Amino acid sequence: MAEILSLEFMRLAAVAGVASALALSVLGVYVVLKRVVFVGLTLANVATLGAAAALALRMPIELTAIVASLAAAAALAASTASRRLPPESLIGWGFATASAVTILILSRTPGDTDAMRLLFGNVLAISRAEAVMAVGVAGVVLATHLVFVKRFVLVVFDPDTARAAGIATGAWVLLLYLTIGAATAAAVHETGALLAFALLTLPAMAALLATRALRAAFVLAPAIAVACVLGGLILSFVWDLPTGPFTVALLAAAVPAAAAFDRLRR
């Protein structure tokens, strides 16, 4: 353990991974309860598209990824059901478009290493600046949700009543989506879209299965996420496995484990 932590790249990976795990898993509770888990996948792919465009156009990669993800988050928050199409169809359109355009851009962009990192992430290749950015974004997101938790819960639980009480429901939903967009974009560049999506959805699923109280789910989800991220980093290093997919596998295993725990408890 001491040997692992003596490595600078492992320490940076741990710091950035824990920061992203904390922010995404808290947001994930809302994402799962609002039944919009694929918002996370779409935003992760839009962030990757932003990063790919920035790579091709020689612009700041992290900043462009966050701006792209925030713009997509705002569009998804503003989308409403029409008589002919449900809002989920826009999420599907965004996912397909972002994925295809990213690959098209990267196919014409020199530098395979950067392209592969954009697509799949590499938590072990995080720079100090990237770790600082991950901590900064996670800090803002967590502080926002800690301060306004009651308002977010009301707007997600019963938007009709919130609206009737004069609460600007649209603005709160926009803020929720913007925080999801920012946290996802910050994580995508370090971890790749797959791990960012997994951190957004799987810890929240496990926590909601293992506990019967919302308050407890907001505590348990980040605990599961952090345990899996740190466990994934250490065990993948020891067993020489790819860190991102191995961490996703741990997060995925947490869901049936939580279901089994819930069944045993009854």
Next chain:
Amino acid sequence: MKHADPLLRFDDVALGYGEVPVLTGLSFHICRGEFLGIVGPNGSGKTTILRAILNLLKPSAGSVTWSGRPTLGYVPQRERIDTIMPVTAMEVALMGLAPRLGPLARLRPADREAARRALDRVGVGDLGARLFRDLSGGQQQRVLIARALASEPGLLVLDEPTNGMDLASEHAIVELLTELNRNAGLTILLVTHLLPIVLNAASTILLIEDGRVLYGDAEDVLQEEKLSQLYRTPVRLATVGGRRTLVVGASNG
């Protein structure tokens, strides 16, 4: 009208969405202490009136005026709430205080006491620790009414509060609302598609049917001839066990 203190007045109001009119020439008022039942089939414009009362829809003509706008306690259609969220009945009741407290305020012991009192008032004080999703439809509706009462509203607005309930639960909810109106003096506006729901509870009734409107004191509106004309089918009123009941399509005799 028996009540002389108008709280809300609709004068020759037209309501609609974009260029599509839903209701025109609508005039009625709600007085303090009144129980107004707005009754009409799905798509008749009841929810549109509700949206105007909740200030979510501006009239395209006419005026909606308040005489000292009270705190509104709103009880939405129960089916509109996604019960997947693991919140307790107490947490739901506390949500009723959120608009008054503002986004940054922290809950005080007095707020918890207000929510507990509201749960007690509607007869579910012992269910505060239970998850909202685990309660029966009738219990959930009582918790939603408690949430609206927690803010000590001047007007309680309910949208189809008995939808999807069995007869006993439906009766219990209507009895609860009648008690809140008659004994506590709470002003109530209830929207429903079923006239029998408000038959014995409402002091004033607004009936909407196929664009036609019938409005007035319950005693004036609930006349067999007027109802038969409005619904274009024979309607008979009878009293059973001291309570009014309705028979539709019945022949004389």
